[in-house]
Amino acid sequence: MHYFDLKDGVLHAEGVSLEMLAAEVGTPTYVYSSATLRRHYGLLRDACDAHKDALGDALIAFAVKANSNLSVLATLAKLGCGADTVSEGEIRRALAAGVPGERIIFSGVGKTDAELAFAIDVGVRQINVESSAELERLILVAAEKSASPAIAIRVNPKIGAGGHAKITTGGAGDKFGVPVEEALSLYARASASPHVTPVGLACHIGSQITDLTPLENAFRVLRDMTETLRADGYSVTRLDLGGGLGVPYYGDAETASPADYAAMAARVLDGLDVEAAFEPGRLMAANAGVLLSRVIQVNERTDGRRFLVLDAAMNDLMRPALYDAFHDLKAVRPRDGDAIPYDVVGPVCETGDTFARDRDLPPFEAGDLVVFMSAGAYGAVMSGEYNTRPLAAEVLVDGARCAVIRPRPTYEQMFAREPMAEWLKG
Ligand code: LLP
Numbered sequence: 061m062h063y064f065d066l067k068d069g070v071l072h073a074e075g076v077s078l079e080m081l082a083a084e085v086g087t088p089t090y091v092y093s094s095a096t097l098r099r100h101y102g103l104l105r106d107a108c109d110a111h112k113d114a115l116g117d118a119l120i121a122f123a124v125k126a127n128s129n130l131s132v133l134a135t136l137a138k139l140g141c142g143a144d145t146v147s148e149g150e151i152r153r154a155l156a157a158g159v160p161g162e163r164i165i166f167s168g169v170g171k172t173d174a175e176l177a178f179a180i181d182v183g184v185r186q187i188n189v190e191s192s193a194e195l196e197r198l199i200l201v202a203a204e205k206s207a208s209p210a211i212a213i214r215v216n217p218k219i220g221a222g223g224h225a226k227i228t229t230g231g232a233g234d235k236f237g238v239p240v241e242e243a244l245s246l247y248a249r250a251s252a253s254p255h256v257t258p259v260g261l262a263c264h265i266g267s268q269i270t271d272l273t274p275l276e277n278a279f280r281v282l283r284d285m286t287e288t289l290r291a292d293g294y295s296v297t298r299l300d301l302g303g304g305l306g307v308p309y310y311g312d313a314e315t316a317s318p319a320d321y322a323a324m325a326a327r328v329l330d331g332l333d334v335e336a337a338f339e340p341g342r343l344m345a346a347n348a349g350v351l352l353s354r355v356i357q358v359n360e361r362t363d364g365r366r367f368l369v370l371d372a373a374m375n376d377l378m379r380p381a382l383y384d385a386f387h388d389l390k391a392v393r394p395r396d397g398d399a400i401p402y403d404v405v406g407p408v409c410e411t412g413d414t415f416a417r418d419r420d421l422p423p424f425e426a427g428d429l430v431v432f433m434s435a436g437a438y439g440a441v442m443s444g445e446y447n448t449r450p451l452a453a454e455v456l457v458d459g460a461r462c463a464v465i466r467p468r469p470t471y472e473q474m475f476a477r478e479p480m481a482e483w484l485k486g
Contacts, residue, residue, distance in 0.1 A: 061096070061099060061347070062093060063096050063099075064096075064350055064431070064433070066394070069393060071390060071391075071392045071431060073092075073350070073457040074093055074458070075457075076460065078352055078392045078431065079392055079393065081352065081462065082429050085468075086453065086468060087354040087372070088351060088353045088370075088371055088376050088453075089453040089454070089455055090350070090351055090435065090436070090439055091352055091455045091457060092348055092349045092436055092455070092465075093348050093349070094457060094459075095459070096348035097132065097135050098139060100343060100347070100348065101136055101141055101344060103317075103319070104318040104321075104338065104343065104344075105140075106319075107319045107323070108336070108338070110319075110322070111326035113326075114325075114326035114329045115326055116335035117335060118322075118335065118336040118337065119165075119185070119335070119338070120142060120338050120340065121163065121337055122141050122142070122339075122341065122344050122345075123339050123340065124143050124144065124153060124341075125150065125438075125441060126341030126342055126344070126441065127344075127345040127437055127439070128150060128153050128441050129440065129466060130153060130157045130465070131157075131463065131465035132345065132456065132465070133153060133154060133158075133159065134158050135456070137157050138158065141159070142159060142185070143164045143165070144339035145165065145168075146167050146168035151164060151166060151175075151178065155182060161182050161184050162184075162185050164184040165184065165186055165187075165188060165337065165339065166179045166187045166188065167264070168188075169235055173197055173200075173201050176197065176198050176201045176202075177201050177204075177205070180201065180209050184209070186209070186211060186259060186260075188211070188212045188214045189211050189213055189214065189246070189250070189256075190214045190236060190237050191238060192249075195211075195249065195250060198211070198255075199250075199253050199255045207255065208257045209257065210257050210258075211250060211257065212258070212260045212261055212300050213238070213243045213246050213258065213261055213262070214243075214261075214263060214264070215238065215240060215243045215262070215285065216230060216231075216232070216236055216239055216263075217230055218230070218232040218239065219274050219277050219278045220232075221269045221271075221274035223269070223306060223383070224268070224384070224385070226382065226383055227268060228266040229264055229265060230265025230278060243285065244288060244289065247289055248294070258296075260334065261282050261285055261286065261299055262300035262302065263281070263302050264302025264304060265278045267304050267306075267342060268304075269306050270306040270314065270315045271316065272324050275304065275321070275324070283299075283329060283332060287332075297334055297335060298336075298337065299329065299334045299335075299337070300337040300339065301325055301336055302339050303338065303339040303340045303343070304340075305318070305321050306342065306343075307343060307346045308347075309346075309385070309386050309387065309388065309433075311388070325338075341437055342438070345437040346436050347433070349435050350433055350434075351377050351387075351432040351439060351452065352392070352430075353370045353371055353431070353432070354427065355368060355370060355371075355426055355427060355429075356370065356407065357369050358402075358424060358425065366402050367403045367404075368405070368430075369406070370405070370430065372406055372432070372452070374406055374410065374412060375445065375449050376406070376443050376449070376451075376452045377415070377432060378442045378443070379438060379442070380415045380416070381410075382442075387415065387433060387434055387435060388432070389404060389415070389416065389430055389431070389432055390433060391421075391429070392428070392429035392431060393428070393429065394422055395422055395423050395424070395425075395428075396422075398422075398423075399420040399421055399422055401421075402418075402419055402420075403416065403418065404416040404419055407449075408447050408449070409447065440452060440454055440466070448471075448474070450470075450474060451469060453466060453467055454466035
């Protein structure tokens, strides 16, 4: 569900016309809907609260990597949402947006000593340790501070899942976490150190998972491990169930609902007396954002191919080029006429800069505005300035209000980041 709808023949984000926004801010521009962010958080919050007996006071920690704009984070922070972070930069963003340290989880396969020290200093809720090498470094870093941060051990349950091989993380060969046996021995090792406090286990098996079965199997692994650890006398009070729940990128796509997801987690954890955490990224943000773009021209070639050339490109939205991802394309002011096939492309000098091939779309003309739907997660965050294309602007809408929450940089600002080597001046 989202709040991007046609009103008087023009696509709006909540109460704001996208035509008006394009005129004021230019294109390409990411546009986010606050009401949609709130709705998605609320759905999962309510679903978790309906199962407090099994999930405890579950923490919903938004995966900051999905959309790290400070205003987006602040919108969620005001609702009580936490943050799942994977770098010092993301922890700093979460704090700057008003997420208290006790609601910040620090995950990631390669945290530096400096990042671990920073996480301890700001008092994050827990550090998810992903390897024995990391555990040993964390113990040294914490010892230096006479600290004992709460940690969870990230398990690789050998259950990979997700919408694409490049976003599957729980498979046996994937770089994330440690196998079950090793996780159990790391828990024992951590318990023997005064400089870390093991509180639980974590897993995250992949992204854009639309069927609950692999998630359920992974949660069962965590349950079994909890029972094993407790039988050995260790305390386990938290289970971090990761993110990964998919979203409908097509109108009629089948995806498990947040309610079914929380109910399944509650079923698996029933009677275990743990506090659950979830790390949803896509679920919160994907359908809360669109990428607004203008048609530069329509290339009708004599060989019959028809290219819709947009002013957005792979540098703005990498998902189609990187994962063959599907993003629905809509006209901001739809024209009458039968759908015809287009190849939808950007201006970047690579064939990979293709958003869609042979997509049946209503007729377009140069100057028309379009949006890529479901672009609020892993959109702006993954963008770059390839071909010296300024980063797309970002706008947040809330009812009839809107604000530019990341202005498009000027060329002067872009070049100012590259001081000329002294000997090349003049
Ligand atoms: N927790 C951890 C430890 C993660 O690595 C991730 C995502 C999440 C939570 C959030 O997963 P989500 O709920 O969003 O599925 N760039 C890719 C997705 C990469 C996901 C990486 N990890 C894409 O555009 O599809």
